[in-house]
Amino acid sequence: MGSLRRRGKRQQGGMKPITLRIRHAKILAETQAALVRAGRERELKRAHDVRVIIRARLRLAFGLPFGMVPVVLSKTALRVRTG
Numbered sequence: 837m838g839s840l841r842r843r844g845k846r847q848q849g850g851m852k853p854i855t856l857r858i859r860h861a862k863i864l865a866e867t868q869a870a871l872v873r874a875g876r877e878r879e880l881k882r883a884h885d886v887r888v889i890i891r892a893r894l895r896l897a898f899g900l901p902f903g904m905v906p907v908v909l910s911k912t913a914l915r916v917r918t919g
Contacts, residue, residue: 868880
């Protein structure tokens, strides 16, 4: 008989999704810090602002509530993430 406790889904390489998100966030933070040190803070802020505007426009276009974030997979595919 298996355990009644539900285990987290594992992805490639046997890592749990939360571990992948933490690792991804750490890599992004290190990269952003390196860009700031290199004097490219303006470009970094501009890229962030563009991403925010695109998400807001997609949210309006698809009538999504505030808590749902549209995630663009490609020019033709769209996925919605909650939270």
